[in-house]
Amino acid sequence: MDLKEKLMTKIGLLGAGRIGQVHARAVSSVPSAQLVAVADPMPTAAEALRDTYGCEIRTIAQIRDSADIDAVIICTPTDTHADLIEDFARAGKAIFCEKPVDLDLSRVKACLKVVDEMKATLMVGFQRRFDPDFQALRAEIDAGHIGEVEMVTLISRDPGAPPYDYIERSGGIFRDMMIHDFDVARWMLGEEVETVQAAGSVLTDPEIGNRGDFDSANAILRTASGKQCTISNSRRATFGYDQRIEVHGSGGSVAADNHHQSRVTLANGAGYTRPPLLDFFMTRYIAAYAAEIEHFVACLNSGQTPRTSGYDGLMSLALAEAALESARTGQAVRPADLLSRS
Amino acid sequence: MDLKEKLMTKIGLLGAGRIGQVHARAVSSVPSAQLVAVADPMPTAAEALRDTYGCEIRTIAQIRDSADIDAVIICTPTDTHADLIEDFARAGKAIFCEKPVDLDLSRVKACLKVVDEMKATLMVGFQRRFDPDFQALRAEIDAGHIGEVEMVTLISRDPGAPPYDYIERSGGIFRDMMIHDFDVARWMLGEEVETVQAAGSVLTDPEIGNRGDFDSANAILRTASGKQCTISNSRRATFGYDQRIEVHGSGGSVAADNHHQSRVTLANGAGYTRPPLLDFFMTRYIAAYAAEIEHFVACLNSGQTPRTSGYDGLMSLALAEAALESARTGQAVRPADLLSRS
Amino acid sequence: MDLKEKLMTKIGLLGAGRIGQVHARAVSSVPSAQLVAVADPMPTAAEALRDTYGCEIRTIAQIRDSADIDAVIICTPTDTHADLIEDFARAGKAIFCEKPVDLDLSRVKACLKVVDEMKATLMVGFQRRFDPDFQALRAEIDAGHIGEVEMVTLISRDPGAPPYDYIERSGGIFRDMMIHDFDVARWMLGEEVETVQAAGSVLTDPEIGNRGDFDSANAILRTASGKQCTISNSRRATFGYDQRIEVHGSGGSVAADNHHQSRVTLANGAGYTRPPLLDFFMTRYIAAYAAEIEHFVACLNSGQTPRTSGYDGLMSLALAEAALESARTGQAVRPADLLSRS
Amino acid sequence: MDLKEKLMTKIGLLGAGRIGQVHARAVSSVPSAQLVAVADPMPTAAEALRDTYGCEIRTIAQIRDSADIDAVIICTPTDTHADLIEDFARAGKAIFCEKPVDLDLSRVKACLKVVDEMKATLMVGFQRRFDPDFQALRAEIDAGHIGEVEMVTLISRDPGAPPYDYIERSGGIFRDMMIHDFDVARWMLGEEVETVQAAGSVLTDPEIGNRGDFDSANAILRTASGKQCTISNSRRATFGYDQRIEVHGSGGSVAADNHHQSRVTLANGAGYTRPPLLDFFMTRYIAAYAAEIEHFVACLNSGQTPRTSGYDGLMSLALAEAALESARTGQAVRPADLLSRS
Incomplete structure (x- = not known):
């Protein structure tokens, strides 16, 4: 050797x-x-x-x-x-x-x-924390270009629902899908979430409701200092894999656009048409997955703590639990209560 | 004569x-x-x-x-x-x-x-119901181009807060500002709202809080059939008067972009820059105000009922009341309860 | 009185x-x-x-x-x-x-x-000199935001050809259509054109050729100091009235986008579609026509010389003549020669 | 083995x-x-x-x-x-x-x-023929989405000039830079070019002129059937590596947008700013270079003729020669004449 x-x-x-x-x-x-x-x-x-x-x-x-x-x-x-x-x-x-x-x-x-x-x-x-566009967005915040973060808007829509049996095993839309947004929200807010309000609906496929899940959900997160984040999820998007972040601050806003299948626009009598979005999370996040593993290896070599730790996993899951409870009861739920209860 | x-x-x-x-x-x-x-x-x-x-x-x-x-x-x-x-x-x-x-x-x-x-x-x-862009957006829905409406996203941000005494008289952010979004939400959802969840914060100016109001607020509206709408409001936007609507449906999405001060883009070492948005509601909605009065006169001549009636005013105010109560209590509030109580 | x-x-x-x-x-x-x-x-x-x-x-x-x-x-x-x-x-x-x-x-x-x-x-x-977007573009140049003007790109396409008898009376594509671009070129270059090279084709309708005109034409203008401008014209555009200016300078570029029928984008399986362009010069330039007459009246009141004088009319016509001769002979033509000859 | x-x-x-x-x-x-x-x-x-x-x-x-x-x-x-x-x-x-x-x-x-x-x-x-966006653009043409190709617009600008000694050895802007556009033009026009008109200037650096080259150049290509292409080149672009193709046809237009450094937009009082373009040809065309070699290997395995042959190299060089002669003489030049002469 x-x-x-x-x-x-x-x-x-x-x-x-x-x-x-x-x-x-x-x-x-x-x-x-x-x-x-x-x-x-x-x-x-x-x-x-x-x-x-x-x-x-x-x-x-x-x-x-x-x-x-x-x-x-x-x-x-x-x-x-x-x-x-x-x-x-x-x-x-x-x-x-x-x-x-x-x-x-x-x-x-x-x-x-x-x-x-x-x-x-x-x-x-x-992996979203390692997406080059989202990192560029975060870099604008870190550079002070939007001042203090105030309001975060996250929209995530999947091209289609996963198989029914996955839905049953995955813990549902808040725990398998919105959990990525919860992690992004924590990253962007820079402060833990104090309360979660959420609503869920079954709009795309009644069978998803029969399996005990929602397919469409919104949430409002609020931190102790009053920063807020809205998240909108749908299991259906005919135009591809919709993944957007917008952060509004005291001095400006910063937003990351979606990934279209190409940079080509066709103009004709029907209008100006850009192609649909990349429609698979592996294609959309191919660079993020590579950067994530690269970061993991770099941390092992340098002794640095990885940017997405077990604690991050825990906290996002607590937000998912809180959102699910709020969607069921209509009440604002404190993830800290769920964590101390568990 | x-x-x-x-x-x-x-x-x-x-x-x-x-x-x-x-x-x-x-x-x-x-x-x-x-x-x-x-x-x-x-x-x-x-x-x-x-x-x-x-x-x-x-x-x-x-x-x-x-x-x-x-x-x-x-x-x-x-x-x-x-x-x-x-x-x-x-x-x-x-x-x-x-x-x-x-x-x-x-x-x-x-x-x-x-x-x-x-x-x-x-x-x-x-007046927003008479804005040419928002009407073009609604026309796409009416033409069936996005299928069934499922999720509506409204973002409205004012360039700056109104005078303190206006805030005190106006009934606050939900009744003087978000009420316009409530009306748009009702227009886009095509169905009355069953529950309102909302959160408010004071982020831009503590004096607004001293006057009993919020300056940043989010809401989730949900109809009986499960359609949802999120609304995000801020009393501050350094880039102008931010007015966006996005409607997501079973067959697609439709969105209306903001009004920039011109269609010019400057490219240099700092990047590609479009000018800020029009920053005054009268400039932004100049066409809408004209069309609104034109509609009023046309209704008088034709005997038609105006598109925005007293009932619309009542319902949007009920949503505002519900949002305010939800922001205070953390609970989902039913506007119908407020209406029957009043 | x-x-x-x-x-x-x-x-x-x-x-x-x-x-x-x-x-x-x-x-x-x-x-x-x-x-x-x-x-x-x-x-x-x-x-x-x-x-x-x-x-x-x-x-x-x-x-x-x-x-x-x-x-x-x-x-x-x-x-x-x-x-x-x-x-x-x-x-x-x-x-x-x-x-x-x-x-x-x-x-x-x-x-x-x-x-x-x-x-x-x-x-x-x-009227193009009075278009708000083109004026905003010119203002960027005047403010020094792109440094010295070097290369201008003009694209003008009509939704469709005028009637045949108009084509016969109008003097042809260079004198009735590209003449507007010549005026814009002179405005943007800030320096008289020394040589014109041009090419013409009949691509959209053979009858236009039978009437002695082209329906598709390109030109290169060059000033004494070496600044250049390309112009591209077509009598046909299925997507509306295409009117674009881009000016490239030593420190950056500035461009004006087209006017779409609305600011709405529809996203579905076919992609992201914005509507076609306004398709009539009177609709597209409605603000320019109003500002033009306002300027004329203001000049009369103030004694100021109008921004587009008889001399401007003469010079643009000379460029049109030069372009036509170049398209016929393949040689670069000096408008000054045509002017001194006439 | x-x-x-x-x-x-x-x-x-x-x-x-x-x-x-x-x-x-x-x-x-x-x-x-x-x-x-x-x-x-x-x-x-x-x-x-x-x-x-x-x-x-x-x-x-x-x-x-x-x-x-x-x-x-x-x-x-x-x-x-x-x-x-x-x-x-x-x-x-x-x-x-x-x-x-x-x-x-x-x-x-x-x-x-x-x-x-x-x-x-x-x-x-x-390599541009292997760029995914340009291939997507060409695919729209092949699918008949813009009808017959009529007018092609190519804009290529380098972030900065190469070293002076490279300029002396490279054959100049038409032979080392615009030659890529000539190849793209032939690809898009689908027909050989009959005449070339071109103009060259020294605008960015007088020393480039001293070395016998231009740094700014435009060309008009015309085929026998009258299809045309304009090409605009500059050795300087403060906003990155500017590479655009637009093809206008009888039924519509198709255009490929540039590659920005990220998909992030920052909005503040200065406006809405997207980052500059990728500023190096190897970064911009990284996918194209990979696809090019992949194609070469695939051709060897399958016996297929490569898409960019020695003949393509010859024809683009002839266009470069013709452009250079036209820029010097002001006359339209026929590349076929240069080829038969050589």
């Missing part, structure tokens, strides 16, 4: 599904990281990654016990996350875990306690 | 202040209407309009009793509106009244009862 | 056709001007203006000899312009004349000589 | 400078291609690529004689291109060569004759 290899961060990937493949590609593009092993119960999925990236296939337990693995990327089903984080924290590995840590607040709290005790590095995957 | 003059709608203007001047100009540009008289306690204000438009100066009582007056435009202070509407309704005049009819729901209801009894024509001034 | 009436500029209108009607309306909106008389061989056209604006109907000769006429607006056919300008200059009237003064350079020169001798005020109608 | 390796296209890279590095990265991202060797007189340049991509360092002669090399990418100085193309064509290698083949038309013709005789594959690097 030469010096260069010694300095490489050696990574194991747990789960070779859709998002696992995204992360494998991201690892391959980080010069100081190496995908050493992949684990997946589906042999063909693991083999595909092995053939593309030249890594080994191992079991999760083997990866945990491998001396040549520094860090893992957890892309397994949600209900395995907390256990795996604890296992790998105890095994001394650094951990990148797809959100959420768990759907249950107290389980998340218990898991983070283990992470803390083991002094493990845990990064939770909120 | 020749035939042409006979067919003219003869109008009296009550109040020659800022908005009265706007309406006087609007009347002068409607070929089938004639400004016959103006009343104002300030002689110079009335004289200015007389000199410009060649009308007479009369008292309010004289206008009410004038046989040569068909209709009045009420631009007096808010606390005189309800009394004047009742007086002129009883005098058999058609009435255009600036919003609101009154700040008190029960007073509005009583006033509308008189209007009904007298079978008077009453139009309440919600 | 009271003092106010004395201060009014009293105007006679020659020609009550389409553009005459535009100017009549413009006069009516200028407080310090009054349309006193109109002349037109078509009685109904003149009567329509009389009924709308309350002016008298007179013959051209009567208007020329009227003591109560200070100025005339000439909207008669092109081949009458030069004679009328001379007649009215000799009669001591101020003159606003629609472009062009004449299609023949030497006739224009002779006419301007009479104007000079009579010290008459002559303004030639190049 | 296993089957997978057998199917790989093995590539030698001649020249490890700036553009050579771009192509090396592009090769590394094409799964079916492998960078086997690199040659460069500067050892450190070659070593850097060897260390990054794991290829060997060889001399140009060694690469030519290597049995394990299928194709070469020529990124050496322009005056070596033609000789190298001939050498490698004779050696039976496929060739990708950066534009231009040579600055002399007859030398290019002679070189292409050798390529033809050897039936070698030659692709010339016009």
Whole structure:
């Protein structure tokens, strides 16, 4: 093993599904990281990654016990996350875990306690924080170009709803979809949310309601100092994957536009038409996913704390719980109450 | 009096202040209407309009009793509106009244009862419904281009706060500012609002809070069928008068952009810069004010009911009341409860 | 006659056709001007203006000899312009004349000589110089925001070709259409054009070629100091009336966008669609026509020289002649040569 | 050597400078291609690529004689291109060569004759044809969405001028800069250019004139059927790398917008500001360079003729020659005459 290899961060990937493949590609593009092993119960999925990236296939337990693995990327089903984080924290590995840590607040709290005790590095995957446009937007705020942040407007719409069984397992629109907006809201507000008001509806597909979820939801977040954020979500958008942030401050506003399929405009008798938006989160956030893993590896090398920690995962989940309760009761809910209760 | 003059709608203007001047100009540009008289306690204000438009100066009582007056435009202070509407309704005049009819729901209801009894024509001034861009937006919905309306997003920001004493008299941000958005929301949703959730903050000027008002507010409206609308208001916008509508439906979305000071873009090392927005409601809505009065006159000629009735004024005020109560209590409030209570 | 009436500029209108009607309306909106008389061989056209604006109907000769006429607006056919300008200059009237003064350079020169001798005020109608957006663009240049002007790009496309007989009488695409761009080019370049290169094609309708004209044309203008301007014209644009200016300088660029029918964007599976452009020059330039006449009246009141003089008319016509010759021969042509030859 | 390796296209890279590095990265991202060797007189340049991509360092002669090399990418100085193309064509290698083949038309013709005789594959690097946005634009044309192409408008501006010695060696603005636009023009017009009219100026830096070049230039191209194209070039743009295409047709227009540094807009008292453009051709065309090499490899595998051939290189050079002659003489020049003369 030469010096260069010694300095490489050696990574194991747990789960070779859709998002696992995204992360494998991201690892391959980080010069100081190496995908050493992949684990997946589906042999063909693991083999595909092995053939593309030249890594080994191992079991999760083997990866945990491998001396040549520094860090893992957890892309397994949600209900395995907390256990795996604890296992790998105890095994001394650094951990990148797809959100959420768990759907249950107290389980998340218990898991983070283990992470803390083991002094493990845990990064939770909120890729929007690593999107170049959103980072450019945040940089305008940090540069003081809009003064004090006052009002944040987030609009996120998916091109279509996920499968019904995913909806049942995911914890619903607030916990699987709006949770990304909650994380962005916390990033933009720069202050914890004190109260959440939310409303949910079933407008796109009655079966979503039958499964106990909403498909359309709005929320208002308010911090102690009075900063506010509105979030609007829909499971349906015929024009693509709609992802917008606007932050209004005392000195101005800053907004990030969507990603269209091209920069071409067609003009004719029907008007001036730009193409629809990119319609898949992996295409839309391809640069963000790469930058996220690059950040994770850079943190391991530098000892820096990742920008999206287990605490961020916990707080966004608390906002999701609060929003769900508010949508059901009509009352403003304090996430801090839910956290102390759990 | 020749035939042409006979067919003219003869109008009296009550109040020659800022908005009265706007309406006087609007009347002068409607070929089938004639400004016959103006009343104002300030002689110079009335004289200015007389000199410009060649009308007479009369008292309010004289206008009410004038046989040569068909209709009045009420631009007096808010606390005189309800009394004047009742007086002129009883005098058999058609009435255009600036919003609101009154700040008190029960007073509005009583006033509308008189209007009904007298079978008077009453139009309440919600000029945004007459804005050409917003009408083009609504036309897209009516043409079925976005399918069923699901989620409405309204953003309204004023360049700066009004004087403190106005804030104290106006009923506050929900009743003097967001009321316009409530009217637009009702227009766009096409269905009455069942519940209102709202939050208010004092972010731009603590003195506004001292006067008992908010300067930044968000609301979520929800109809019985689950359609929703978010509204975001701020009393401060460094970039001009920010007025946006976006309507998301089952088949697409439609949005109206702001009015910049020109269509010019400057590109240099600092980037690509378009000018700020028009920063005054009279400039921004100049076409809307003209179209509003044109509609009023057209309704008088054709016997058609004005598009913005006293009932619209009542319902938007109920939404404002509900929003204020929700902002204070954190609870979702039903405007119907407020209406039946009042 | 009271003092106010004395201060009014009293105007006679020659020609009550389409553009005459535009100017009549413009006069009516200028407080310090009054349309006193109109002349037109078509009685109904003149009567329509009389009924709308309350002016008298007179013959051209009567208007020329009227003591109560200070100025005339000439909207008669092109081949009458030069004679009328001379007649009215000799009669001591101020003159606003629609472009062009004449299609023949030497006739224009002779006419301007009479104007000079009579010290008459002559303004030639190049309305684009009065367009608010183009003025805002020019203001950026004047403010030094793009440094020294280097390269100008003008794109002008008509929604459709004029009638064949107009094309035959108008002098063709360079003299009736691109002449407006030549005037804008001179305005933007701030320096006379030394050479013209041009190319013409018949692409939209062979009959236009049969009538001896082109329907698609490009030109390059170059000044003595090397500043350049490209102009692109087409008689066909399915998306409306396309009118764009872009000026590139040493320190930046400035561009004016088109006028869409509304500010609404529809998003659906087909993409994001803004409506087509306004498709008629009178709608597109409605503000410019009003500002043009306002400027004419203001010049008469103040003694200021109009911004678009007979000389501007002459120079733009010389550019048109040069472009036509270049399109026919392929050689760069010097407008100064054409002027000294004529 | 296993089957997978057998199917790989093995590539030698001649020249490890700036553009050579771009192509090396592009090769590394094409799964079916492998960078086997690199040659460069500067050892450190070659070593850097060897260390990054794991290829060997060889001399140009060694690469030519290597049995394990299928194709070469020529990124050496322009005056070596033609000789190298001939050498490698004779050696039976496929060739990708950066534009231009040579600055002399007859030398290019002679070189292409050798390529033809050897039936070698030659692709010339016009990367703009592989830009995703420009391809999307072309796809709109191919889909018939704008009808028949009539008028093309190309604007290309560099953020700054290249070093003086490059200008002296490059053949000047028409041969090193506008040549890319000529290629795009031929691609968009779909028909060869019959006449070229052009004008050149020195506006940004007098020293460029001293070196015998222009820094600002415009051209009009005209095909036999009358289709036209205008091209505007400047060596200076304070707002970044300005690259626009607009194609106007009988049924509509299609345009491709520039690439800004982000999709963020800042609004404040100064207006609405988007960031400047990407300001380097390698950043702007990063996707195009990758797609270009991918296409080259795909052609080798499939036997397909590359989309940008030696003939395209010849024709664009002829347009550049014609433009230069026209800028000097003021006369329209026929590239066919230059080609038959050379």
